[in-house]
Amino acid sequence: MTVHTLRIDGVECAGSADQTVLEVARENGIAIPTLCHLDGLCDIGACRLCVVEVRGSTKLLPACTTQVADEMDIETASPRLQEYRRTIVEMLFVERNHVCAVCVANNHCELQARAEELGLTHLDLANVNPKLDVDASHERFAIDHNRCIMCTRCVRVCDEVEGAHTWDVMGRGIDARVVTDLGMPWGESPTCTSCGKCVQVCPTGALFEKGRPVASTKAGRPFLPYLKSREEGRHS
Amino acid sequence: MTEVRSETPAGPAPRHSRRMTGPPVVGRARATACVCQAAGCLSAGSDLVFERVTEQLVSDGVTDVAVKRVGCLGLCAAGPLVEIPETGELFRGVEPENVSALVDRLKVAERVATKPEREPFFARQVKIVLENCGQIDPENIDDYVARQGYSGLTKAVTQMSPQQVIDEVTRSGMRGRGGAGYPTGLKWATVAKQIATPKYVVCNADEGDPGAFMDRSVLESDPHRVLEGMAIAAYAVGATKGYVYCRAEYPLAVQRLKAAIHRAEKAGYLGASISGSPFAFHVELRLGAGAFVCGEETALMASIQGGRGTPVPRPPFPAAHGLWGSPTLINNVETYASVPAIVRKGGEWYSSIGSGKSKGTKVFALAGRIVNSGLIEVPMGIRLRDVIFDIGGGIPDGGTFKAVQTGGPSGGCLPEELLEMSLDYESLVAAGSIMGSGGMVVMDDTSCMVEVARYFMDFCREESCGKCVPCRVGTTQMYLLLTKITEGVATLEDLEQLEKLGDMVRSTSLCGLGQSAPNPVFSTLRYFRNEYLAHIEDRACPAGVCRVSIKEPVA
Numbered sequence: 001m002t003v004h005t006l007r008i009d010g011v012e013c014a015g016s017a018d019q020t021v022l023e024v025a026r027e028n029g030i031a032i033p034t035l036c037h038l039d040g041l042c043d044i045g046a047c048r049l050c051v052v053e054v055r056g057s058t059k060l061l062p063a064c065t066t067q068v069a070d071e072m073d074i075e076t077a078s079p080r081l082q083e084y085r086r087t088i089v090e091m092l093f094v095e096r097n098h099v100c101a102v103c104v105a106n107n108h109c110e111l112q113a114r115a116e117e118l119g120l121t122h123l124d125l126a127n128v129n130p131k132l133d134v135d136a137s138h139e140r141f142a143i144d145h146n147r148c149i150m151c152t153r154c155v156r157v158c159d160e161v162e163g164a165h166t167w168d169v170m171g172r173g174i175d176a177r178v179v180t181d182l183g184m185p186w187g188e189s190p191t192c193t194s195c196g197k198c199v200q201v202c203p204t205g206a207l208f209e210k211g212r213p214v215a216s217t218k219a220g221r222p223f224l225p226y227l228k229s230r231e232e233g234r235h236s
Numbered sequence: 237m238t239e240v241r242s243e244t245p246a247g248p249a250p251r252h253s254r255r256m257t258g259p260p261v262v263g264r265a266r267a268t269a270c271v272c273q274a275a276g277c278l279s280a281g282s283d284l285v286f287e288r289v290t291e292q293l294v295s296d297g298v299t300d301v302a303v304k305r306v307g308c309l310g311l312c313a314a315g316p317l318v319e320i321p322e323t324g325e326l327f328r329g330v331e332p333e334n335v336s337a338l339v340d341r342l343k344v345a346e347r348v349a350t351k352p353e354r355e356p357f358f359a360r361q362v363k364i365v366l367e368n369c370g371q372i373d374p375e376n377i378d379d380y381v382a383r384q385g386y387s388g389l390t391k392a393v394t395q396m397s398p399q400q401v402i403d404e405v406t407r408s409g410m411r412g413r414g415g416a417g418y419p420t421g422l423k424w425a426t427v428a429k430q431i432a433t434p435k436y437v438v439c440n441a442d443e444g445d446p447g448a449f450m451d452r453s454v455l456e457s458d459p460h461r462v463l464e465g466m467a468i469a470a471y472a473v474g475a476t477k478g479y480v481y482c483r484a485e486y487p488l489a490v491q492r493l494k495a496a497i498h499r500a501e502k503a504g505y506l507g508a509s510i511s512g513s514p515f516a517f518h519v520e521l522r523l524g525a526g527a528f529v530c531g532e533e534t535a536l537m538a539s540i541q542g543g544r545g546t547p548v549p550r551p552p553f554p555a556a557h558g559l560w561g562s563p564t565l566i567n568n569v570e571t572y573a574s575v576p577a578i579v580r581k582g583g584e585w586y587s588s589i590g591s592g593k594s595k596g597t598k599v600f601a602l603a604g605r606i607v608n609s610g611l612i613e614v615p616m617g618i619r620l621r622d623v624i625f626d627i628g629g630g631i632p633d634g635g636t637f638k639a640v641q642t643g644g645p646s647g648g649c650l651p652e653e654l655l656e657m658s659l660d661y662e663s664l665v666a667a668g669s670i671m672g673s674g675g676m677v678v679m680d681d682t683s684c685m686v687e688v689a690r691y692f693m694d695f696c697r698e699e700s701c702g703k704c705v706p707c708r709v710g711t712t713q714m715y716l717l718l719t720k721i722t723e724g725v726a727t728l729e730d731l732e733q734l735e736k737l738g739d740m741v742r743s744t745s746l747c748g749l750g751q752s753a754p755n756p757v758f759s760t761l762r763y764f765r766n767e768y769l770a771h772i773e774d775r776a777c778p779a780g781v782c783r784v785s786i787k788e789p790v791a
Contacts, residue, residue, distance in 0.1 A: 045549040046703050048744045059751075060743055065549045087740050091709035124733065126716050128709075150702065169544060169702070172527065174712045176702030 006072035015068040022050055022063035025076060032076050033085060033114050035092075036151040037064045038201055041160060047151060049085050049114065052076045060084075086118045094125045095174070096132065097146035098204075105205030105214045111149060128174065135180075137187030141199050141209055145177060148206035154178060154198035166192040255375070256286070258303035259293045265302035267345040269338065272317040272370065274308035274456045275449075275488050276610075282316035284332035289318075292339045301342045307457020309370035311357060313609035319370065324351030356626045357608050362589065364597050365573045366613045369457040374492050377499040380460040386505045388576035389464045393471050393513040396579075401472040402428055405575065407583030409595035414440055414531075414568035415646065415672045416748075417594075417661040423565065426555040427473040430563035435475035437466050437517075438540070438559065438566045441482035441489070442524045442531040445644025446695060447603040448675030451569035453611045454599070455482065455489035458573070459496035460505075463519060465572030467506060468579055470517045473565050477518055481536050484523040493521060528645075528699035532747050533566045535701065546701045547747035568673065570599055591617025594660035594671075604641075604677040607632050614659070621655040624678060635680035639763070643672025645692045645699075646752030648759025649685060668759040670752070684781035685764040686771055689757045690718040696753040707750030710741035714757065721768060724775040724784030731768060735761065 002017040008025050015024035020043065025032050035047040045062035052063045055073035063076070075081070092098070092111060100106050132145035155167040155178060166189055170179045180186040199207045199217055209217050271277075271286040290303050309317040314328035318338055323345050327338050353359065363369075372379035380386070392401050406421025427435060439462060443451040455462060466478050482490055497519050500506040508516040522540050524530045530545040537559050539545040558564020574596060578586045587595045594616035600623065603609050607629030614623060624630065624640060631637050639649040648669030650657070657663050661671050679688065697711040717734045720726040738754035745751045761768060770776050775784050 044703070045746055046705070048704050048706055048746065051744050062549055062746075067551075084740050084744050087737070088705050088744065091705055091713060094713070095709045125713050128712060128716075150705075150708070169546075171702065172529075173697055173700035173702045173708055176708065 004068050004070040004072070006068055006070070006074065008074045009076050017067065019068050020064055021052060021061070021066045021068055021072070021074060024068050025063060025074075030076060032063050033117060034064060035110060035114060035149065035203055036153065038153050038157075041153060041156045041201070044152065044156075047088070047149075049088055051081065051084065053078060053081065082118065085114075086120050089115050089118055089120050090123055090125055092149050093120075093123055094127045096128070096130060096148065103147060103205045104208050105147070108214045109205060110203035130174075132177075135186050136210070137185035138189075138192070138194070139187065139210075140194060141186070141196065141207065143178070143186065143207050144205065146206075147204045148178060149204055150176060150178070151203055152178065153201040153203065154207060157197045157201045162193060162195050162197050164191050164193050164195075167198060255305075256290065258286075259290050259301065260299065261302045262299040264300075266300040266347070267320055267322050267342050268302045268304055269342055270304050270306040270309070270319045270321060270370065272307070272309045272315060272319075273305040273374070274312075274453055275486075276308070276312035277315035277317055278488070280315045281332045282318075282330075285316050285318065285330050285335060288332050288335045289339060289342075292335060293342065296339070296343070298343060301345075305373050305375070306371060307369045307374045308366075308453040308611055310361075310366070310612060311608055311610045313607070320345050321371075322347040324348070324354065357610075357612070357629065360622065360627050361613050362597050362615045363613050364577050364586075364589075365454060365461075365570055365599050366457075366611065367577070368461065369453065369611070372458065374457050374459055375495055377460060377496070377503055377505075380458070381503075384580060385460055385576075386464055386500075386503075386511075388579035389467050389471075389505060390511040392468045392579050393511050393515045398428060398472045398474060401468060401579065404583045405472070405578060408578045408586035409583070409590075409593075410571070410574060410578065410586065411594065411661065412567060413570035413574070413598070413673065415643065415670060417671060420567065420571055423555065423567070424469065424472050427475075427563050427565040430556060432563055433474070434477060434562055435473055436559045436562055436564040437470045437473065437475045437478040438533075438536070438554075438564055439466055439478065439480040439572055440531060440533065440536060440566055440568045441480055441486075442528075442536060443486075443569070443673060444483065444528040444531055444699075445646075445673055445675045446692075447601065447641070447677040448644060448673055449601045449603075450599040450611065450674045452486050452489050453601075454569050454573050455486065455493055459489075459493045460500060461573045461576060462493075462569055463496055463500055463506060465575035466519060467510065467517050468575050469565055469567065469572065471510075471515050473563075475565065476516055477520070479520050479522050479540055479559075481522045481524060481530070481540055483530075484525060490521065490523065497521065527701070528695075529701045529747070529749050532749060534747070536566070537564065546703045547749075549746060570674070589615050591615075591658060591660055593662060598659070598671070598674060600674045600676050602628050602676050602678065605631055605635055605680040605682070606678040616660050617658045619655070620650065620657050620659055623659065623676070624655070628678065631678070631680045635682065637678070638681050638683060639679045639685065639688075641669075641677040641679065641688065641756070642675065643670035643755070644675050645695050646670055646748065646755055647672045647675075648755050649679075649688060649763065650759075651763040653763075668762050669755070682779060682781070684722070684777050684779040685760045685767045686718065686722050686777075687779075687781050689760045690715065690722055692756040693718055693753070696749065700749065700753075704744075704746035704750060706741045707745045707747075707753065710737055710745070710750070711753050713737055714741065714754065718757070721771045722777070722782040722784070724771055724777075724782070726772050728772060731772060 033049045043064040045065040050063040051060040053075040134144045136142035158167045159165045180189045318327040410420045411417040535545040535547045554564040693715045700707045702708045
């Protein structure tokens with residue numbers, strides 16, 4: 001495997017040709033904020049939090065889907081990027097109903113963590129406040145669409161790891177929603193295996209297990225080591 | 237003649253399966269009535285015109301006049317159109333109930349040696365892509381072949397190597413007509429160099445810009461030309477399979493394309509052993525389900541593969557990793573339609589037309605507040621003023637020109653002071669707009685530019701696929717801010733935030749839709765900032781369009 005040398009925030013790094021900028025940055029202790037990325041799942045470059053500046057490219061590139069190349073010179077935390085990231089997180093907050101104080105995932109939420117890291121202290125943008133459903137028809141789990149940020153981790157884990165493809169996306173733009181099967185209630189889904197992986201990967205309080213605090217469903221993430229080893233198996 | 241048909245004129249969709257033929261002609265026709273059968277004229281009843289004229293001629297016993305269905309005659313504003321090519325006469329607004337003037341003329345019309353000088357709308361055009369539009373019956377392959385149709389393909393596969401075809405296209409200097417203007421020859425060469433097989437050729441016919449109908453008219457008027465261009469491209473890059481991705485909202489284009497594929501296969505111009513050579517190429521049609529974003533190439537490919545039409549980050553580019561992971565060439569309708577002429581007449585001939593880095597001709601759809609709404613083809617580098625005032629005939633009802641919107645939701649609004657600019661890729665980008673696919677919406681002083689920006693932002697908001705956050709939420713937020721301005725309740729801070737958001741959406745969105753969505757806002761802010769300020773500071777809409785509130789600004 002070809003090894004490339006590159007500079008990330010001035011640090012000389014080495015990465016193999018099939019690695020992404022995000023992977024190499026994290027190996028070298030450089031933190032790039034992400035939301036839709038999860039180790040072990042395919043990257044889709046949707047949340048745009050991980051966009052970085054690459055010298056010689058007029059466009060910002062998502063670190064999660066950009067393959068490393070020789071002599072790349074990357075800036076991951078310029079004031080401009082941090083400002084964009086703050087706005088992106090702010091936009092997620094105003095898109096649906098994210099009131100941390102009354103959320104099941106308070107203090108166990110990746111959206112909340114990103115906001116704190118990026119220093120998002122208040123919201124300037126207008127709240128959209130759409131009226132969204134809660135689907136609690138499944139006997140063990142429930143989804144509150146008001147807390148969903150459309151990262152589609154649930155869709156990917158269900159398809160790529162569980163192989164059930166119960167979850168998918170319907171609708172367009174701001175009206176897009178994750179759905180079970182063809183929009184039927186989760187509890188009636190004939191494809192759902194009730195494995196709970198979607199609940200475990202959800203970065204916010206959108207997917208949760210009934211009667212259990214989010215802290216306990218998300219703390220261990222017991223199958224993540226498996227996901228990780230699966231990814232490493234692919235690399236070897 | 238005795239067909240039963242409904243009485244009410246319907247839209248462009250065909251109403252009966254068996255086509256009525258023109259009147260029987262004995263010997264060579266003295267005159268021909270070419271009746272436009274493209275969507276614009278059809279919706280004004282031109283199929284009824286065809287039948288009434290035919291019936292009238294038959295009942296009057298005229299046997300030396302032919303009546304023919306043809307594609308778009310261009311001057312859509314004046315339809316239904318009927319042309320008598322022998323005399324160069326054009327009959328406008330021919331009503332099905334009143335065809336006697338036309339029939340009387342047909343009875344005496346004689347071929348003239350020198351045709352009368354045509355008005356600027358026709359005289360100033362240079363037709364390459366549209367050379368057969370309005371001349372041939374789009375459903376008759378013999379008509380196309382009679383005008384050198386498929387001779388470019390035959391020349392390519394029998395006399396040229398794939399590399400020679402690519403060289404010819406490179407020499408022509410043509411750039412993609414879909415909007416971004418990527419050099420076509422370079423794109424072809426990239427796909428040709430890929431080792432992996434199979435390779436695919438895709439025609440992007442998912443035209444969706446508001447006010448644009450170039451691709452529709454080409455597909456409705458000369459579908460074989462697009463197929464020929466695709467087949468030549470397939471030969472050049474080494475592909476054996478092609479897809480035309482056409483939006484389902486174009487039923488007539490779809491129907492004619494289907495028929496054209498079928499007839500071209502029967503005639504040996506598509507399928508196995510094209511023009512007697514070992515080269516094989518099959519074309520399939522795929523219909524879009526009404527999503528604008530499927531015009532973006534990665535979303536288009538996802539849709540062809542049966543998936544949800546959402547873009548994916550590039551690289552990898554389709555040239556290396558396209559349909560089902562195979563190398564894929566994607567060009568738009570107009571690009572493919574230019575190819576047969578380039579192969580036939582040579583790249584050098586093509587590059588002699590146009591200007592600077594923009595070679596050849598460009599098809600534009602004129603719409604909005606303009607006298608001659610319709611379809612035109614002009615050499616690149618023509619002055620904007622010539623297009624709007626000479627060819628387009630200027631503004632109707634004594635109105636004053638205010639702006640022209642080019643490039644659809646990804647483009648911008650050009651004001652009066654830019655009328656002298658040359659229409660080429662670079663000048664348009666420098667002016668804050670883009671060439672785009674060729675829609676031109678003209679606006680006069682009854683249009684509010686803030687409202688125009690709001691309209692396009694509403695369009696982008698609705699058509700965003702919802703995958704990436706900046707486009708999904710950013711367009712909605714910008715739309716809310718623009719709405720606030722048009723309602724007269726915005727502050728200068730809102731304007732500042734609008735510009736800040738626009739910069740963020742442009743810089744961080746995943747695909748071209750989001751990256752270009754703020755363009756209409758930025759271009760109107762650049763040239764019509766005073767209108768924004770009037771809404772905010774004076775709580776007034778200078779054009780009198782917006783219902784601005786008299787309330788105090790909301791804090």
